[in-house]
Amino acid sequence: QQIAFFELKIKRFLQLDWKNETIFLNGTGQKGRITAKILLRKNIPFHWFSHEAEKFKEGIFGKEIFSPTMKTDSKNVLFLNSTLLNQKVLNTIYQFSEFEVKLFIDL
Numbered sequence: 001q002q003i004a005f006f007e008l009k010i011k012r013f014l015q016l017d018w019k020n021e022t023i024f025l026n027g028t029g030q031k032g033r034i035t036a037k038i039l040l041r042k043n044i045p046f047h048w049f050s051h052e053a054e055k056f057k058e059g060i061f062g063k064e065i066f067s068p069t070m071k072t073d074s075k076n077v078l079f080l081n082s083t084l085l086n087q088k089v090l091n092t093i094y095q096f097s098e099f100e101v102k103l104f105i106d107l
Contacts, residue, residue: 002030002034010038013105014042017105021076022046022074023045024078025039025047026082026083026090028055029082031082035080036048036061040061047072047074048060048063048064049067051085053067080105081105
């Protein structure tokens, strides 16, 4: 049931909001993994982040998991948050000043 809901939510997100900008997916829990599977199945490129990236040295589903402190060349990003951390907390963890978050979505 949750997978069907996420399928619908991600499909609408891609139709309405995504214009080939860089997608940052935050979180490696159940919601993050479901979202990652959907994006991978649709061949949508994304960068996957976790504030506990050191726990996932082997990656997940063949994707590298990055630390929030990773430097990026991306200027405009769509940020998909699959954690319980709110945007204010994430602002302190990520280097948001280095890029523009065009859209922030809590999943």
